[in-house]
Amino acid sequence: MSEHIAAGVLPGLGLVTLLAAAPLTGASAAAEEGANVNETVNEIIVTAEIREKSLLETPVAVSVIGAEQMERQGITSLDGLDSGIIPSLRIQPLGIAPSTLSIAIRGRGPTDPGQVTRDGSVAIYQDGFYLGRAQGLSLELADPERIEVLRGPQGTLYGRNAVSGAVNVISRKPTGELGLRQTVTYGNFDALRTITTLNLPEVSGISLKFDYIHSERDGWVDNTAPGEEDFFAFNKDGGRASLRWRASDEFTLDYVYERGQVEAAQIYHQLAVDNIGIIGVEPRRVRATRFPIAPLDPTVTDYDMHGLTLSWQASEALTVRSLTSLRGTEEITGNNFGGVLYFNGVIFEEEVDQEQFSQEIQVLGSHDRLEWVAGAYYFEEDATQTAQNLFSLDIFGLLTGTPLTPIVPPTIFDVFTGADAPFREIENRAESLAVYGQATWTPPVLDDRLQLTLGLRYTRDDRSGTRIEGGQQSFALETDRLDPLITVNYFWTDTLSTYAKFSTAYRAGGANVRAASFSDFGTEVAETFEFGLKSSFWDNRATLNVALFATDIKDAQLDFVNPDNLVVLETVNIESTVEVDGTEIELTLAPVPGLVIGLNYTYLDGNIPPQPNPLTGGAAVEFFRLSQTPEHAGSATVDYTFPEFSFGTLIAHVDMTATDEFDYVAGNGTQDLDSFALFNARLTLSEIDLGGSAGALRVSVWCENLFDAIYVPYGFPVPGVGEAVSFGTPRTYGFDLTYQF
Template sequence: MPYRISDLPRPLIGVLTSSGLAALCGTAIAQATDESALEEVIVTAQKREQSLQDTPISIAVMGQQQLEIMGINSLGDLGEGAIPSFRVQPLGIASSNLVISIRGNSPSDASEVTRDPSVAIYLDGVYIGRSHALGMELADLQRIEVLRGPQGTLFGRNAVGGAVSLVSNKPSGELGIKQTFGAGRFDEFRSVTRIDLPEFAGIRSKIDFIHSERDGWVNNTQPGEADYTAYDKSGGRLSLHWPVSESVTLDYSYDLSDVETVQNYFQFYEDNGGAFSRERERMTRTRAPVTSLDPTSAEQQGHAATVSWTLSEQLEFKSISAYRTLEEENNNNFAGALYFNGLKLFSETDQEQFSQEFQLIGTNDNIEWVAGVFYFDEEVEKDTQNFFTLDMFGTQGLAPMTPITPPTTFDSLQRGDDVPPRFVDADAESTAVYGQVAWSATDEFQITAGLRYTEDERSGTRIEEGRDDFDLETDNTDYSLTFDYQWTEDVSTYAKWSTAYKTGGVNTGSVSLRPYDSEEAETFEIGLKSEFFDRRLRINAAAFTTEYDGMHLDFSDPDIPTIVDTINAEKTVDVDGFELEVTAVPFEGLTVGLSYTYLDGDMPRQPNPLDDGAERRFSLSQTPPHAGALSLDYSFAPASYGLLTAHLDVTSTDQYAYVQHGGFRLDGYTLFNARLSLADIRFGEHAGALKVSLWGRNLTDEEYVVYAFPVGGLPIAVPQAFGDPRTAGIDFTYEF
């Protein structure tokens, strides 16, 4: 029987965070006599290595061991809610393109190349401008840092929702090999290779390679065509670390990824047109043969060079230079779910970006400071063409539900003529200067102030039944102010005020191509960082309120849903919330992790410019009122045959809207995952060690939805896509 949060007397995590659990953990820890303690978590959120507990920021961290235990190999794997306030869902038209939200702020359409994201993604300090291939596998990560709330006075790119920093392991300079082979349901196969090479000519190097593939679990009944939800991903990374001198080091990396994914299959949650019945149970076969259906392919590569120069004991200079390219061929076939004769969206995107950042990091007596200059330049070309592949109602003279071969551009259900192609050429340039100063007024009290000034330019051309040009220039100044007080050695509180902005743009799917202005965010936050019982209980919490002025909203034409316009909200949007993270070692061998997020968003009705100004109901997408995660890790006593560990994690998510105008489809879910590992299996003193792991995901086979949206103004239909069913498998890892 599926477990749903709506079936529980209250949200699961609300029970787990009750005073009873705190008392239980406190009693168990107080009575324990072993010397187990939580490991110190080191982060670089403020551009210098600091303990998580000494960083007055709401931040969630997942280290390498935790990522491996939970089977998190990409940002997409965090979509189940392991970090509750950090939401990830696949974009409806391409599962390799991820829609990322922090604290309820996410882009309406992550595929739009003339729009900036709400959450900034950094790979080893390099800003990644497009989300089109974020579903790639990640190579040898040391940790993931999720900074919640407006960012800008410490990072290169401004972000209203937050920032995600992906930190990779550097080469060690010693020979080491780690190889993982894994297999699972739906013919899943995964191989991860890491080779650390001995230092040569003073240069340390490391090579990583990842390949993963899986068949689709929704069978396309058309022979010879792809199955929905299948994927094939490959990626590699070369890392070099060169200590040029005692004061200068150079890090260089080259990464390449090739991701092929077949979109999620959309079923009818509602069908107000009456052509189909409701499809509310998860389907494993298509309702009709779908042709043509090809994977979406996204290839990206990047070069990054970081120079660190220690000018003195108090001053460090850092330069981060990067060049990245992205090529995507997007193939999507909605098989009738949009009422457009099996609408197939085809697009090609070519993107190039260059970024340069200079940083000065200084320390002087009771002052720590950071100053930076950031430059970002992007060029994007995107060509789009709509095809129609299924004669749903016999309007093409064929039998209903007959594949149209070859696909046609003639749209008999919309305008009665050929749908023209769309060509977009867009350029973006951003320049910013930022700085932050932390002053320790006393040993206990610290004041931190930050400032950022940004100039953005966006220009381009759209050709679609004519030529339209756009040219936008914006600038903005953002601030941050934090007061941090250390009450005891292990307990501190902070109060923070910060602002950020997201530059305006145009929606290339609109008729008029009219521009929209910037979106601005202002957040007030208070937080607690604490540890107890000789660092065997850690409790961190934050409460915040955020106001968004001019939030970007998308409106669709009620008659032609493929026509979309973006405007700035006329009314202020408010989001209030609370975040709690608890980690405890009740007794030796057992670690308990608990995290919970409460979000309360107020989205006033807004007038629809495409429907004669009629007010439309909007929701904050990816904003569940309650969401939480619980993890249990137990290490058994070491034995002669190896070290046995067991892991269980539960993520629980309250109902929420998947898109801003998607209040027609809400649902909640609870997912259970587990892993049992036997490590340190040795075959000789110098032969390395083997680890064998059995794992399962979605153990209760919960039927949960990962994306849904309304079609038309009524709506005519509400399509929905389900998440993966229960999967299980085995991994073998050899390391020496």
């Protein structure tokens, strides 16, 4: 493993100055409380190790972005992080369903996350509850307190499907005091967003909070088919009720109920390379479709969740928690590839219905020189997925006699096979049971500056599924796993620490619903050696966090495409080890009162050795890069709070993200997405006093993609056809108005 670090990580250190890099960890906290706090970088509290600790004391590579910084950067949902403001984190929409997100950290993420028989590589949590499916992850966040992004394997405390890391969205709890916050946002493309948050006074120890959010925007690629959806349009609604009951000083109950709906029209794909020559290419970003695309309906995702957290502080040294959740997701996919793929205007029509239940018990204790956490976890999921391919555009004129003629209504007859496209029905059930423990000991040596942490998690997974497509096929998997963690952390001073860590995690096995055989594949395992530095200096006006890591991914789950049929893929566990090495640097500066600068840079070196493709008779395929793994990525944030005016506080914000070229799909190097840089800006006048008890106003004007950069965040090769891409959002601008009392 030391070879990886020498060869793959250290070269990145010499390239730090090549990119202006990105944010957040200190910048968000330092700029959140007003002008006075901008003289220093504020301490940041995280729950990366379940208990609350300062970021400086937590030997985990974690980025934190708080509510105020999310607002200044226009981040209203998880897919708002897609610009790369956290460079190690890549978020991409699924091509057939934009409300389904593919999420990668440190260069390892799924390219087909919509399948119910397989899992992602990043564990997503909302208020401590695991979200088992990628469907609907683009939901709006009504009242977030912060988002924590844990980088690297998190198998001990966060469990399965955290080989790349974990993302934890943490919401604000009821305050117990009467308060109202109403925000209205309006922007170009008729964008409208309203957020209502109402806190009620505490009564008999019970506090209530209600959140409602509505967000909509017209599509920015007009569909020339009358009456059909425009591409990139969306409409989102969500509500959340939160209850906190303080039964006593020792016992607290938190309950949340959340319900929402996401309607999102397909992203528009353009043919960047046309090997056949009939449709032709669209080389630049367009604002209207060249063909009338019909039918085109939005993908509709409905979700609801119950979450119950009980916390009992048995003593000053012992706390017991219970976390129970029940969540359901339904999604009906609407899409049409009639303007880009040579498959008779193919429509991948899918429906997903998923229910999940989880129960976790956590026990947190401390004694003398020992801090520890132990827990037990149970998760179960039942999901069904149905699929039917339809055809809406006679590309070659084989049905109508005239090329590029619409097929009305769409047919299930596939001219390439000479038969009707089969109907597919999938059923999947997964159960997971785990027990875990982690302890940190401070030995009575070296002036108590040394900390040793050991962790271990045992997991048993059972998964089974069936596919009906002509005949019936099935699979069943049973897995037992042990995931250890070892950390040595040393505090050189009260504001400088270094750590060395070894950790593992695994991604559960499953089956590919698009494979010809529907045979199962096993777990993939990530093992990481990581060395980190965390520091605060310059009279607490600067923080610097560095992580160097080398990851080996064993039995990696890799997709192979059938070159004769785009929709047939096979997933296998490859024998060769996949290597991902890298460097992450976060620097936050508060050089003068009112000014906070955040810089963040990530270097990644990913390698997949040549692999035999089982769909081409075992011929070796050269994989040049992992998917979603830019070699260099970074961002910068600048926040300046002006000296207070008599009428309010003025805050200026500018941020930039830069991303090197990368592949969306792990392939043979034919699909490079070019590097790009994006700039955003916001000017906010806050604390506008309305007098007496009337409350206060906050007004912001903002612009995203300030220079209207033309860039491609998503694309994939089409074997035998060419390459398809989707362009990123053009310049958007608007204003926010917030009233609060």
